Amino acid sequence: MPHKPLARSKPTSRLPDLPPLSFKKADLALDIRRHFNCTLGRNKFHKSAYYSYAALALTVRDRLMERWKNTQYAYKDTDCKQAYYLSLEFLMGRTLGNALLNLGVEEPVEGALHDLGIALEELIDNEVDAGLGNGGLGRLAACFVDSCATLQLPVMGYGLRYEYGMFRQHIENGYQIEEPDHWLRNGNVWEIERPELTVRVRFGGHTEYYEDHDRSRHVRWVDTRDVLAVPYDIPVPGYRNGTVNTLRLWKAAATDEFDLNEFNAGDYAGSVAAKNSAEHISMVLYPNDASENGKELRLRQQYLLASASLQDIIRKWVARHGEDFSTFAEKNCFQLNDTHPSIAVAELMRLLMDEHDLPWDEAWNITSRTMAYTNHTLLPEALERWSVRLFRQLLPRVLEIIFEINARFLAEVASRWPGDLDRIARMSLIEEGDEQQVRMAYLAIVGSFSVNGVAELHSNLLQQGLFRDFHELWPHKFNNKTNGITPRRWLAWCNPDLAALITATIGDRWITDLSELGKLAPYADDPDFRERWRQVKRANKERLVAHKKAELALEVDPDALFDVQVKRIHEYKRQLLNVLHVIHLYDRIKRGDTANWTNRCVLFGGKAAPGYVMAKRIIKLINNVATVVNGDPACDKLLKVAFLPNYRVSAMEIISAGADLSEQISTAGKEASGTGNMKFMMNGALTIGTLDGANIEIRQEVGADNFFLFGLTAEEVEAARAHYDPGAIIEGNEDLKRVMHLLEAGHFNQFEPGIFDAIVQSVKSPWDPWLTAADFQSYVQAQRRAAEAYRDQDGWTRMSILNTAASGKFSTDRTIGEYNRDIWKLEPVPAPSVE
Ligand code: 26Q
Numbered sequence: 001m002p003h004k005p006l007a008r009s010k011p012t013s014r015l016p017d018l019p020p021l022s023f024k025k026a027d028l029a030l031d032i033r034r035h036f037n038c039t040l041g042r043n044k045f046h047k048s049a050y051y052s053y054a055a056l057a058l059t060v061r062d063r064l065m066e067r068w069k070n071t072q073y074a075y076k077d078t079d080c081k082q083a084y085y086l087s088l089e090f091l092m093g094r095t096l097g098n099a100l101l102n103l104g105v106e107e108p109v110e111g112a113l114h115d116l117g118i119a120l121e122e123l124i125d126n127e128v129d130a131g132l133g134n135g136g137l138g139r140l141a142a143c144f145v146d147s148c149a150t151l152q153l154p155v156m157g158y159g160l161r162y163e164y165g166m167f168r169q170h171i172e173n174g175y176q177i178e179e180p181d182h183w184l185r186n187g188n189v190w191e192i193e194r195p196e197l198t199v200r201v202r203f204g205g206h207t208e209y210y211e212d213h214d215r216s217r218h219v220r221w222v223d224t225r226d227v228l229a230v231p232y233d234i235p236v237p238g239y240r241n242g243t244v245n246t247l248r249l250w251k252a253a254a255t256d257e258f259d260l261n262e263f264n265a266g267d268y269a270g271s272v273a274a275k276n277s278a279e280h281i282s283m284v285l286y287p288n289d290a291s292e293n294g295k296e297l298r299l300r301q302q303y304l305l306a307s308a309s310l311q312d313i314i315r316k317w318v319a320r321h322g323e324d325f326s327t328f329a330e331k332n333c334f335q336l337n338d339t340h341p342s343i344a345v346a347e348l349m350r351l352l353m354d355e356h357d358l359p360w361d362e363a364w365n366i367t368s369r370t371m372a373y374t375n376h377t378l379l380p381e382a383l384e385r386w387s388v389r390l391f392r393q394l395l396p397r398v399l400e401i402i403f404e405i406n407a408r409f410l411a412e413v414a415s416r417w418p419g420d421l422d423r424i425a426r427m428s429l430i431e432e433g434d435e436q437q438v439r440m441a442y443l444a445i446v447g448s449f450s451v452n453g454v455a456e457l458h459s460n461l462l463q464q465g466l467f468r469d470f471h472e473l474w475p476h477k478f479n480n481k482t483n484g485i486t487p488r489r490w491l492a493w494c495n496p497d498l499a500a501l502i503t504a505t506i507g508d509r510w511i512t513d514l515s516e517l518g519k520l521a522p523y524a525d526d527p528d529f530r531e532r533w534r535q536v537k538r539a540n541k542e543r544l545v546a547h548k549k550a551e552l553a554l555e556v557d558p559d560a561l562f563d564v565q566v567k568r569i570h571e572y573k574r575q576l577l578n579v580l581h582v583i584h585l586y587d588r589i590k591r592g593d594t595a596n597w598t599n600r601c602v603l604f605g606g607k608a609a610p611g612y613v614m615a616k617r618i619i620k621l622i623n624n625v626a627t628v629v630n631g632d633p634a635c636d637k638l639l640k641v642a643f644l645p646n647y648r649v650s651a652m653e654i655i656s657a658g659a660d661l662s663e664q665i666s667t668a669g670k671e672a673s674g675t676g677n678m679k680f681m682m683n684g685a686l687t688i689g690t691l692d693g694a695n696i697e698i699r700q701e702v703g704a705d706n707f708f709l710f711g712l713t714a715e716e717v718e719a720a721r722a723h724y725d726p727g728a729i730i731e732g733n734e735d736l737k738r739v740m741h742l743l744e745a746g747h748f749n750q751f752e753p754g755i756f757d758a759i760v761q762s763v764k765s766p767w768d769p770w771l772t773a774a775d776f777q778s779y780v781q782a783q784r785r786a787a788e789a790y791r792d793q794d795g796w797t798r799m800s801i802l803n804t805a806a807s808g809k810f811s812t813d814r815t816i817g818e819y820n821r822d823i824w825k826l827e828p829v830p831a832p833s834v835e
Contacts, residue, residue, distance in 0.1 A: 021063055023105055029112035031059040050186060052118060053096070053126035056109070057189040060099050064235045068244035070832045075154045079320075081330065082154045083824040086309055086344060087141040087337035088302065089285070090159045090247060091133030091166075092234075093489075093649025095190045097124055098146075101493050102237040128183045129648050130190075131165035132249075134289035135568045136483075136675050137376050139649065140454075140812075141337055143675075146486040147812040149238035149245040150512060152828040153820060158309035160301060161191075161232050161249035164284040169607050169646045174623030178287075178610050191232040191249070198230045199311045200255070201304050207397050219354055221397040227278045228253040229308035239488055239512055242831030250308045252281035288609045289568045290382045296394065299343075299386055303395060306344035310351055323356060329369040333824045336373045336448070339384045339440035345371055345447030346401045354397070360404075372450035372823050374481070375441065376672050378461055379572065388436035402438060406430055409446050416473065427469050445470050445477070450823045452481045455673035455694040457714065481819055482697055483673040484812035487514050490679045494653035497536045498683065502804075505529065514811035517804060524801040527794075534797045537660070537684060544658030552642050554630050556601050560640065561790045564680070565663035566605035566647050566655055569615040572670040575604060576618055576759065577772050578663055579625055581783055583739045583748075585639050586629050594638060598787035601640040605647035605655070614758065619643065621756055624748040652676070656683045660796075661708075661786055664689035665779065667770045669714030671695075678810040684800040686789075688782050690775070694810070702806040706799045708789075710782035711775040726764050726773035736776045740764075 021027070036042055036055035075082065100106045110120050133139060141157065148155035167178040205224035212218055229250040236245040254275035281300050317328060336342050345367060352363035377383075391399040406429040417423050429446065431437040445451050445467060453459030459480035463471040471478050492499045492511050502510060505523060510516035523529040541558040565578050582602050588594065604622050608615035626641035644651065662680030664671075664687050671693040681687060681698055688708040689695040699707040712720060730736050740760065742748070749755050763772050790796050808814075820826055 017069065018066065020066055023063070023108050025108045025111040025115070028059060028105075028108055029115050031062065032056050032112060032116065035059055049122055050126045053123040054187070054189050056113070056123055057096050057127070060096065060103065060105070060109070061189060061235070063103060063105070064099060064237055064244055067237065067242050067831065068235045068246070070242070071244045071829075072246070074829050074832055078827075078829055079331075080154050080829055081332070081824075081826050082156065083148075083333040083335060083820075083826055084309065084313060085141060085144060085148075085155060085157045085335050085337065086305065086341035087138070087157065087159050088305060088340040089133030089138030089337070090130075090141045090145070090157060090249070091135070091138030091649060092130040092142045092247075093139075093653075094124070094127045094129055095234075096127050097493055098489055099235075099237055101488055102146075102150075102239050104240045128186075129165075129650050130188075131181055131183060131648055132159065132162050132285060134166060134285070134287060136673070137289075137338060140483055140675060142649075143484065143486040143489070143812040144816060145236045145245060145247055146238075146488060147484075147816040149236045149243050150241065150486075150488070151813060151816055151820070152238060152241060152243045152830060153816070153824070153826050154829055155245060155824075155826070157236070157245075157247040158305065158312075159247065159249045160282050160285075160305055161251040162282055162285045163251075166285055166607065166648070167287055167610070171619070171623060171643060171645045174620045174627070176608055176616050176619050180284075190234050192234075194231045194233055197312065198228050198253075199308050199315075201227050201229055201307045201311075203227060203300065203303070203394055205396065207400060218357075219397065219400075221350075221354065226255050227281060227304065228255055229304055231308075231312070238831075242833060243829075244831075248309075248312070250282060250304060252279055252304055254278035287607070288611070290377065290379055290570060290609075294385070294387065294390070296390060299390065299394060302340055302343050303347070303398070306341050306347045307351075309341075310344060310348050314351055314356070318356075325352065325356065325358060325362070325366060329366045332370050333826075334371050335819070335823070336371065336444055338374060338376045339444050342373065342384075342440045342444035342447075343395075343398065345443055346398045346405065349401050349405070350397055353401075364405075364408075367447055369449055371444075371448040372452075373441075373444040373448040374452050374454065375458075375462055375467075376454055378458065378466060378670065378672060380466075383466075384440040385431065385437040386440065388430065388438060391438055399438075402429060402443060405443070405446060413473065423469060427473075441467075442470070445474075449477060450479060451477045452479045452823075453672065454481065454483045455697060456480055456482060457669075457691075457696050458672040458693060461669060461714065479822060481815055481822075482694060482809070483675050483678070484810045484815040485675055485678045485682065486812050487511060487682065489653070490656065491682050495536075495540065495657040495683050497539060498533075498657065498804075501532055501536055510808075512813065514813065515808035517808045518806070520801055520805035524798045524805065530794060530797045530801065533684070533801055534793065537658075537797075537800065540657040540683075541660075542658075544654050547654045548642075548644055551644055554640060554642065556640055556642075557599060557637055560599035560601045560637070561660050561787065562601050562603065562658060563661040563663065563786075564603045564655060564659040564685070565665070566603070566644070566652065567674075567676050569606045569608040569612075569618055571614060571618075571762070571770050573666050574770055574772060574775075575606070575622065576763070576770075577665055577775060577779055578602070578604070579618070579621055580736070580739050580763075580772070580776060581780060582625055582629070582639070582641055583742055584735050584780060586625075586632075586635065587735075587738050587742065589635055589638055590632075596788070596791070597638055598790050599637050599639075600787070601642070603642055603644060603655070603659075605644035605651065607647060614762070617755070617759055621748065621759060628748055652679060656680055656685070659683065659685040660790065660800075661685060662687045662689075664692070664695050665711070665775075666690060666692045667775075668692045668712055668717050670770075678807065681803045682807040682810065684804045686786065686796070686799055686803060688779075688786055697809065698807075701809055702803050706802050706806075708782040708786045710778040712771065712778075717771060717774075720771060720774055724766050724768070724771060724774065726766060726768060729773045729776070730764070733777050735780060736773065 035058040042051040165181045170177040202224035208220045234247040348367045352358040453462045506519040656679040662685040664677045668690045673693040690711040
């Protein structure tokens with residue numbers, strides 16, 4: 001046979017794109033086995049199910065890849081405007097189940113696994129949570145990226161790839177013990193390292209002024225100690241729409257020349273140590289969810305995120321447009337998740353001026369038209385301030401720019417309110433005092449065109465209180481965006497039986513249009529439907545008990561009222577008020593006041609910041625009360641109490657589906673929004689709550705009859721402070737008096753005298769910021785109403801259905817729709833079909 005040369009195109013080192021992969025059960029099974037044997041190098045003798053999980057995850061990831069690539073091509077081709085969500089936290093939880101759901105491949109995958117003799121559920125439990133966040137703010141970011149992909153919006157998340165996420169919590173003798181969360185130990189199949197996109201971030205050094213050939217003045221930031229930021233990309237699939245967006249997380253790494261310099265100086269060990277200090281930056285998530293503590297490492301983290309992300313975006317811009325920034329503001333938008341990344345305001349100015357030669361006014365025009373800031377807290381102690389001294393040492397050039405922004409801003413204030421020096425001092429980005437401080441929230445407001453709160457009440461309080469002066473100056477900047485949760489993870493995925501019942505009743509459009517749930521309301525009066533609803537809830541309660549069996553270590557009656565408070569432990573959230581009620585129930589049992597009793601199982605869960613002594617002591621109190629109650633035969637079925645250790649995203653997926661009563665009992669005016677409240681409501685729990693955060697909107701949506709309201713309003717709270725007298729309240733309330741007496745008598749700490757003294761004192765203090773005693777009576781009454789309502793199972797189930805039916809507003813699809821309509825103004829980009 002004559003030799004026939006192969007037809008070839010010009011040789012290149014690049015590979016062409018792969019044709020689409022199959023979703024057929026047999027092909028999936030083959031790929032799972034191939035990944036298990038080839039990619040992961042395991043064989044049939046390997047015991048751990050982890051690598052079976054990893055093989056499945058890789059098989060699913062392969063299918064995401066082509067959609068991911070096509071989505072990114074589409075963004076490039078359409079040259080669309082893009083938004084960037086900058087956040088120090090993305091609390092993603094597990095990825096596999098969500099990817100299966102959003103790709104719509106649960107069925108063939110379960111089939112493939114079945115043929116291999118494996119149960120999907122077993123594999124799913126092998127994935128460790130990506131706990132790269134503290135709580136609400138971090139989980140909100142995760143729900144947001146899900147909704148952005150589902151709405152086909154070109155939005156990218158930027159965060160940090162912490163080596164250690166939120167600590168793991170153990171309970172020993174009732175005390176919280178923290179353990180490091182080395183979540184990457186076995187690798188992370190969901191991330192793709194992109195070393196080719198590494199950027200350099202500067203720290204330290206000093207600034208120099210020099211004149212250009214045309215005598216224009218420029219600034220050089222020199223003698224810096226640089227750190228590299230290496231991106232790791234995680235795919236974020238939309239719900240069955242072909243779109244896959246990107247979450248880009250930065251890992252800090254040492255530069256090569258850094259090592260070399262030290263090495264040449266003969267200090268090899270020193271060079272490795274220096275490498276270490278660079279890599280420390282992305283080592284660990286700070287586990288405080290409220291008060292900042294001014295640590296240098298935290299500022300380094302914030303700057304690394306801001307600088308690396310902005311450089312990444314600008315590099316992309318320059319590759320396409322060269323040094324022409326005239327349309328940059330029309331094509332880019334940055335959403336700042338609280339003040340944590342707000343240094344981006346000054347960093348964008350620096351990059352545009354020092355690295356791209358723009359004059360101040362042009363750079364400012366771009367910055368103040370692209371930055372948008374979301375506030376998540378009213379607690380004054382949570383407002384970020386950084387000492388000017390630390391700033392000067394770590395980021396001297398950035399500090400100069402902040403001073404210049406401030407000078408120009410204060411000139412504007414002075415011209416609007418001539419001679420009002422108080423106002424200038426109040427509004428300055430620099431707080432004067434023993435030690436000058438940069439007020440990061442003010443930097444964010446001045447540099448942004450949009451400032452939003454996260455629930456109606458919270459946004460109003462921001463405008464009237466914390467940011468009053470700024471609202472007076474720029475009312476048009478302020479707006480509200482009530483939080484939400486993604487209905488994919490928080491209903492379709494975590495509550496498959498309820499989801500199936502809903503879909504069988506009203507169709508499945510609710511998954512991407514949650515207002516459709518409203519169609520369930522008429523069924524609340526249908527006895528058949530109610531019965532099926534009740535059975536699903538009951539099964540979910542059993543699933544919860546089964547899942548937490550080891551941790552509960554007690555018999556729980558699934559017919560009892562499951563009364564649940566899971567969230568970070570914080571005084572303003574008032575887990576203590578809940579404990580006081582539990583003690584009151586115990587006291588009623590002990591004195592025989594149990595006529596018309598409702599059996600109740602009270603569940604707590606949540607982590608305390610390791611340095612927050614009071615919060616940790618509250619955990620101890622919960623556990624000690626649980627020990628006494630559960631150990632007392634008189635309580636038997638009537639009352640059970642448990643603290644569920646290591647509360648996290650994957651735990652909430654089980655807990656929210658199995659709850660009857662959702663505790664949302666913060667001191668009014670303190671919880672910005674809350675999002676756990678929405679997860680419970682969507683899964684058919686009723687809320688007992690104050691008029692705080694999004695509780696107000698939840699009650700509005702579901703109706704006052706289907707919500708157990710108690711407590712002072714935010715306004716009443718502020719008015720009550722002046723004459724607050726908890727001593728008199730305790731004296732005047734027999735129930736509270738007895739509860740306090742049990743506590744003070746050491747009834748719950750017989751072997752550890754004195755450990756609850758500080759807690760007792762906090763309740764009795766006229767300066768108790770959380771007014772716990774003030775709301776006790778009203779809370780106990782609301783709990784009585786809830787208990788009575790639960791005794792009428794039909795009535796309760798009716799209210800449960802109405803809660804789910806009214807939860808449509810609390811989808812992040814609605815929230816993101818509003819961000820996009822009012823702030824980002826992006827066009828959706830349809831994904832090209834893969835087939
Ligand atoms: C700041 C500086 C240094 C170290 C840590 C921090 C820090 C970290 C996390 C400060 C605050 C947080 C987290 C705040 C948070 O989760 N806030 C919650 O945000 C939710 C989403 O908007 C709201 O629903 C909650 O009401 C709010 O408490």
